[in-house]
Amino acid sequence: MRYFKLAFAAGILGTALFASGAPAFAQAGNEWTKYGGDYANTRYSTLDQINTRNVNKLRVAWIHSLGALETQESTPLIVGDTMYVTSSTGPKHVFALDAKTGKIKWKYDPELPADYMATVCCGLDNRGVAYADGMVFFGTLTARLVALDAKTGEEKWNVEVIDYKKGHAITSAPLVYKNLVVTGIAGGEYGIRGFIEAHDQKTGKLVWKTYTIPGEGEPGNDTWKGDSWKTGAGSTWGVGSYDAKLNLVYWSTSNAGPWGGQTRGNDSTDIGKYTNLWTASQLAFDADTGKIVWGYQWTPNDVWDYDGINEAVLTDLNIGGKVTPALLHADRNGFFYVLNRQTGKLIAADPFVTVNWATHVDLQTGRPVEAANNAKRPRKGEWARNVCPNLIGGKNWSPMSHSAQTGLTYLPAFNMCMDIANKEEEYTPGKFYLASEFNLDMAGANGSNLGEFIAWDPVAKKKVWSIKEDLPFVSGAMSTAGGLVFYGNQYGDVKAVDAKNGNVLWQFRMGTGVIQSPVTYSVGGKQYLAVVAGRSKGPPSFFGKIGQRVMDASPEGGILAVFELGN
Numbered sequence: 251m252r253y254f255k256l257a258f259a260a261g262i263l264g265t266a267l268f269a270s271g272a273p274a275f276a277q278a279g280n281e282w283t284k285y286g287g288d289y290a291n292t293r294y295s296t297l298d299q300i301n302t303r304n305v306n307k308l309r310v311a312w313i314h315s316l317g318a319l320e321t322q323e324s325t326p327l328i329v330g331d332t333m334y335v336t337s338s339t340g341p342k343h344v345f346a347l348d349a350k351t352g353k354i355k356w357k358y359d360p361e362l363p364a365d366y367m368a369t370v371c372c373g374l375d376n377r378g379v380a381y382a383d384g385m386v387f388f389g390t391l392t393a394r395l396v397a398l399d400a401k402t403g404e405e406k407w408n409v410e411v412i413d414y415k416k417g418h419a420i421t422s423a424p425l426v427y428k429n430l431v432v433t434g435i436a437g438g439e440y441g442i443r444g445f446i447e448a449h450d451q452k453t454g455k456l457v458w459k460t461y462t463i464p465g466e467g468e469p470g471n472d473t474w475k476g477d478s479w480k481t482g483a484g485s486t487w488g489v490g491s492y493d494a495k496l497n498l499v500y501w502s503t504s505n506a507g508p509w510g511g512q513t514r515g516n517d518s519t520d521i522g523k524y525t526n527l528w529t530a531s532q533l534a535f536d537a538d539t540g541k542i543v544w545g546y547q548w549t550p551n552d553v554w555d556y557d558g559i560n561e562a563v564l565t566d567l568n569i570g571g572k573v574t575p576a577l578l579h580a581d582r583n584g585f586f587y588v589l590n591r592q593t594g595k596l597i598a599a600d601p602f603v604t605v606n607w608a609t610h611v612d613l614q615t616g617r618p619v620e621a622a623n624n625a626k627r628p629r630k631g632e633w634a635r636n637v638c639p640n641l642i643g644g645k646n647w648s649p650m651s652h653s654a655q656t657g658l659t660y661l662p663a664f665n666m667c668m669d670i671a672n673k674e675e676e677y678t679p680g681k682f683y684l685a686s687e688f689n690l691d692m693a694g695a696n697g698s699n700l701g702e703f704i705a706w707d708p709v710a711k712k713k714v715w716s717i718k719e720d721l722p723f724v725s726g727a728m729s730t731a732g733g734l735v736f737y738g739n740q741y742g743d744v745k746a747v748d749a750k751n752g753n754v755l756w757q758f759r760m761g762t763g764v765i766q767s768p769v770t771y772s773v774g775g776k777q778y779l780a781v782v783a784g785r786s787k788g789p790p791s792f793f794g795k796i797g798q799r800v801m802d803a804s805p806e807g808g809i810l811a812v813f814e815l816g817n
């Protein structure tokens with residue numbers, strides 16, 4: 251059941267579709283119109299005015315205060331000469347700015363009741379807006395979806411997706427295509443049942459809703475013990491990808507809930523049938539109906555919070571002389587996966603950090619092979635010691651970038667391990683539901699650095715170069731046709747790096763930590779670099795002394811800085 255197809259006529263499309271030399275997806279250029287730069291989430295820009303030869307001449311063009319101090323995770327969009335960016339805390343503000351000067355065109359402040367903060371797991375985040383057809387769409391931590399007029403900021407509609415008081419929230423930008431705006435939901439630590447749902451762009455009306463966990467009578471429901479599927483999490487707090495040719499939408503799912511696996515399985519070293527579909531999984535949905543077309547589970551019967559929501563990056567790879575429609579995913583569980591995005595079939599899974607909970611992933615069955623005697627699998631009252639990676643993952647949500655120029659994937663990684671055990675806990679709606687205890691104040695297995703920025707070759711299946719970062723929570727990446735990769739760290743350094751060899755060519759201190767990827771755009775023939783900064787706080791607060799080091803490295807903040815080339 252690891253990999254199955256429901257009703258996809260793979261033969262009809264054939265491979266010829268993918269054989270042309272043109273990129274399979276429209277790439278970001280002058281504009282940056284989608285969260286991940288494009289529908290494929292590559293965060294690659296074709297702009298090359300700023301390049302390896304002149305990047306050392308970057309200087310500040312303008313700065314904008316985001317007006318909030320919680321962790322800043324917004325990806326600005328640039329449509330024409332307007333930039334749309336959100337602040338943290340709800341979001342507190344949605345701004346439309348003149349992309350050339352930073353002048354405020356309009357500001358929208360959603361109304362948020364103060365009690366929402368009690369039911370948000372890991373920081374008061376907002377990762378930005380989506381844009382389509384003269385409208386701007388975003389979700390709120392109160393689990394509402396809002397549409398604004400992109401020209402004026404006037405509210406067009408504002409609908410409740412689901413009751414936030416039960417632990418639901420929306421943290422990521424929605425996905426827009428055709429006449430739909432599709433959102434996922436956060437709440438994997440509150441015993442929710444995950445879903446994605448599509449609304450009509452014009453009216454906000456619900457068009458379809460698909461649960462990630464099969465209900466009674468649906469295939470896969472028997473992978474859950476008793477009624478545990480009702481609180482089994484599988485949330486969808488990350489971002490979607492969209493392949494218009496295949497008419498598929500990709501979303502991946504969080505940890506199973508609660509983390510303590512005895513609630514939803516047999517609490518044994520042999521998980522048997524209790525894989526808990528479709529948690530910690532990649533799902534492909536029919537873009538029109540929301541029906542699940544295929545699924546692949548990263549971590550069966552997850553007990554480590556190997557929350558699988560990290561983005562799916564879509565690209566066509568030449569594998570063994572064959573152009574293959576691929577989906578790239580660097581999971582929290584430490585494996586870098588390559589799937590066939592048409593069929594869901596596993597092509598490769600290789601550790602990109604130190605992994606000891608599993609020895610490898612069996613390419614035939616698609617299943618991870620756990621460590622001898624499943625020694626790294628915690629049980630009720632029984633600790634699993636020194637499990638690598640820890641629950642923040644080999645990689646967390648901060649997005650990777652795949653360069654069409656180098657063919658390499660650039661990703662922020664953690665080098666950390668943990669001790670973890672299951673414990674008894676009752677479910678209460680709207681309350682944290684983990685059934686787990688853990689120690690995260692532990693270094694990794696590989697050197698004293700706690701973070702690493704990695705260039706990964708998804709065809710050769712190996713690391714090409716990396717930059718060690720002594721603090722964890724390295725930011726997301728962005729690559730360009732200028733031969734560059736940009737990323738930041740929790741000291742607040744944003745860096746421009748030679749995409750081929752990892753040489754640092756330029757860096758600038760933002761004054762507060764960077765966790766989201768930079769973006770680039772061009773207005774009036776001039777290329778700009780935009781960096782959102784505001785150091786990480788929610789997740790580090792679980793990390794004892796190591797977390798304190800992260801929070802001491804820079805003060806909290808909310809800064810958007812835009813750079814241009816000087817003389």
Ligand SMILES: [Ca+2]
Nearest residue numbers: 438504505557
């Ligand atoms: Ca989680």
